[in-house]
Amino acid sequence: MIGIGLLLVCGMFLLIGRLIQLQLVETESYSKHHINLIEASINQRTQSYVLDEGRGTILDRNGIPMSESIPSLVLFPFLKEREWPLEEVAQIINVTPESLERSFEGQLQPFTFDKSLTIDQMKEINEQSIPGVYAVHKPVNKNPLATHVIGTVRPNPELIQSKYPEKWAEGSIDEETKLGISGLQLAFDPFLLSEGDTTLLYHADRQGNPLLGLDVKYFSSTDSFYPLQVKTTLDTKIQKNLEEAIDDSGITNGGAVLIDIDSNNLIGMVSRPLFGSEDPLGKGAMNQMVKGYFPGSVFKTIILAAAYENEVKDTRLFDCDQNLYRDGIGNRTLGMLSLKDSFAQSCNATFTQLAEELIKTDPDVIEKTAEKLGVETTVGWEDKLYHYENFKQFPDESSPIFFKDEKDKRIRKAIDQTAIGQLNVKLSPLAIGNMMATIGRGGEAKDVKVVSDILYRNGTTFLSFKEISHDENLSKNVIKSLQKSLREVVVSGTGNAYLNDLPIQVAGKSGTAELGEDVSFDHQWFAGYFPYDSPKYALVVVDFERKEKQYRAYEAFATVVKDLYQNER
The missing domain is CATH 3.40.710.10 (DD-peptidase/beta-lactamase superfamily)
Structure with missing residues (x-):
């Protein structure tokens, strides 16, 4: 009995040690894979939709963003499991209720409904304050201009850690943060670097339904000064x-x-x-006008x-x-x-x-x-x-x-x-x-x-x-x-x-x-x-x-x- 008792006590201490490791010691860099347990736990109980990755904006000489953004309707998949004013939203955006309902088929994550909105439609939808229905300005890469001048970005965990060690250590950037690899994105990367995205998110239960009393939240780590904007001389x-x-x-x-x-x-x-956005380093990647x-x-x-x-x-x-x-x-x-x-x-x-x-x-x-x-x-x-x-x-x-x-x-x-x-x-x-x-x-x-x-x-x-x-x-x-x-x-x-x-x-x-x-x-x-x-x-x-x-x-x-x-x- 004494032996069994000692084993139970040792086992309890091992479990307590394991909890200390997970909850206090390696919360942001667990195992050799450097898993952020806090972030993972949040992700486990939330669903999110990234509106903007937080990278700085590139403007033309008149202050117009070179990347287009369009008014869009973002819908969360939990809506298909609950009652919400579907017909009213369909009427506002001038589509049939059936087409709006069909858009949820196969959707497991928040998504953008395939129809651009007017400013008045955005305003009217947001005034309804419907949980899971959000009208936002969504950046798009449709028919981008001056692609070779502006350049491209992509994640590179090893490079970003060596290039920005201080930001990496403080946790403002991670392996998913995108780096500029060509053009202005490369030249001005230190000024454009994202330090947090803008996200719509909600807390969910195990089945993915929103927890009672918690609506969709707008989360952004940006302030009135950052990220910076690069004003080009392009028109x-x-x-x-x-x-x-x-x-x-x-x-x-x-x-x-x-x-x-x-x-x-x-x-x-x-x-x-x-160049194709799916292969930014492939055929056509080089800006021939500077070669x-x-x-x-x-x-x-x-x-x-x-x-x-x-x-x-x-x-x-x-x-x-x-x-x-x-x-x-x-x-x-x-x-x-x-x-x-x-x-x-x-x-x-x-x-x-x-x-x-x-x-x-x-x-x-x-x-x-x-x-x-x-x-x-x-x-x-x-x-x-x-x-x-x-x-x-x-x-x-x-x-x-x-x-x-x-x-x-x-x-x-x-x-x-x-x-x-x-x-x-x-x-x-x-x-x-x-x-x-x-x-x-x-x-x-x-x-x-x-x-x-x-x-x-x-x-x-x-x-x-x-x-x-x-x-x-x-x-x-x-x-x-x-x-x-x-x-x-x-x-x-x-x-x-x-x-x-x-x-x-x-x-x-x-x-x-x-x-x-x-x-x-x-x-x-x-x-x-x-x-x-x-x-x-x-x-x-x-x-x-x-x-x-x-x-x-x-x-x-x-x-x-x-x-x-x-x-x-």
Whole structure:
């Protein structure tokens, strides 16, 4: 009996120890799986519906959320087991009672009824105070805009714990908290990071029915200051038109960049193909507008700028019947052309000859000229921000490439290929747009901004991003000559057939980059600015899968110009 008694006492102590472990010691990190027992117990006796994950909002330049939210009806499944004014709710939202009743079939968790509401319907439903019936603004991802610019988020337990150890330790984030993995979501993740969601919840009994006296509750851990809001320089209306112009033109691999010349703010950016939300790292995940590609003859703009700065005259003649190596007849017989006409007609021989002469005098002339045009390095806004030494608004942006190896500057054919934007030359559409904005602005090079401010949740300013200008600039005379040459491309050159009859005068440069003899398509570019007399916008359109006799880049460029003209009349 004594032995049995001792066993019972030991067993009791073991049970008490186990209870202490569960109730007091490992309440928030039980076992090797780090289970939060408090949270699990709450989840066991509640049903919930997450309205908002609590991540900060991304706004356009007018303060409009870039992610759409619609008035929605949220219903809780316990309603099918009890009497509630179903017919009255159906009448308010203009549906049949039968369709509303059928929506509960198979539902085990709170759900959104498949019909958007009006503001008046929301108000009328909420005035009824029906337990389990809630009219709310629900964020949706239907037809999102600027998806590549905004970027994507997803959970990553290991990364979030190492990236934010203090928040992890205090329990404000967990393994379900989503991290930014691309675009603005990645760049501004420390400011957008969720510290708690907004939820509708109710306490339930074992059968899932609400406990007596307890209604559906609105729970939110946010306050009037957090989460923060990122105010971009994008314009949702212009962005929508830009995306439609690209899609309507038939460009499925390419995109566009639109920059406000005065502020050098990005107004719109489109990259195709799109990525699927179910596979955010799959096909189409990359924002091609910030990655480097062969610019083709658009690169001749830099060679022309270097020539003007080294006092090559517009009146100088070049033999444009020759091929790019000037050792035979080319594909086009253009005769003897002046420098400006050579640029308008995109004569390869002129620019290979100029590049050879310029590099012989100064091996770094291309890089130096590119710096003055604002494209020698990455062009996105970059500066110190708090403890971030090199905070980048475009974290995915590629650095430009001019020469892959210094020895290429001593090889004639390598220089010739470089002069026409081939061989190893790589520039992003964003960089080329920045170059056109610099020329249109009169020569002042600036970083491109896509975010103007970070705001508190109540709309007051947390911080603003200053404008960053560069010290090295081309002279006013060189810029004026460049502007005239870019205009001549549209008046009498390669852009004449598609862009000369627009309601606004356009200046710009075309480009076709070849990808090899075995590739059935090439890259087609048109980059420029408008209106010519008082520049306001710089625009780049690129089609990365252009086949012979397709001119989709020109068509999309023209459509955007017309849309902006119509909107501003």
